[in-house]
Amino acid sequence: MSDLKLGMEVRDELSGFGGIVTTIGFHFDGCRRIGVTPSAEKDETVSSLPEEEFFFPRQLRVTAEKTKWTDLGATTDHKYSLGQYLEDKVTGFEGNVTVINTNLFNQPRYLLRGDSVDGEEADSFWTDETSLTPGVRAHDIDPDVDFDPKNEQSTGSSENLSQTRQMQDNKW
Numbered sequence: 001m002s003d004l005k006l007g008m009e010v011r012d013e014l015s016g017f018g019g020i021v022t023t024i025g026f027h028f029d030g031c032r033r034i035g036v037t038p039s040a041e042k043d044e045t046v047s048s049l050p051e052e053e054f055f056f057p058r059q060l061r062v063t064a065e066k067t068k069w070t071d072l073g074a075t076t077d078h079k080y081s082l083g084q085y086l087e088d089k090v091t092g093f094e095g096n097v098t099v100i101n102t103n104l105f106n107q108p109r110y111l112l113r114g115d116s117v118d119g120e121e122a123d124s125f126w127t128d129e130t131s132l133t134p135g136v137r138a139h140d141i142d143p144d145v146d147f148d149p150k151n152e153q154s155t156g157s158s159e160n161l162s163q164t165r166q167m168q169d170n171k172w
Helices: 143-147 161-168
Strands: 009-012 018-027 032-037 053-055 060-064 085-088 094-103 109-113 124-128 132-134
Touching: 009 032, 085 109, 094 124
Parallel strands: none
Antiparallel strands: 009 018, 009 060, 018 032, 018 094, 032 053, 085 094, 085 132, 094 109, 109 124
């Protein structure tokens, strides 16, 4: 389902898990993941609730398009793009953006993947959008060119990479 928006109420068709869309994540490989946080009932405490769970969009059915959360004006807008080489101003960590999570209540968060050294797995680092600046040591990578030039990547959500990149570039 490509029309999911932050704040909507949804239910997973497979597990029955339901709640509010609190995160929409865009991944470098073209996959989109939707974070769902359950709502507390009157007699429930927050500590008794399960944490946010992530699903593929096609697993979710909208149970309420309009909720008290959809009026908050939350968007999936973000400043940087997947594949862009960035530096965290606080830690100095540098890497290419591999995931962008847009959130109902917070600024976008980015997962940077650093450079691999001597064949070792590269480090990754989550950071907030306001902490980022363009990096200087390496180049940006384009998922359509550098990762999947023939656009054959299976995303698990039945959307091809070009469609996901188009949505990621805020052309919904």
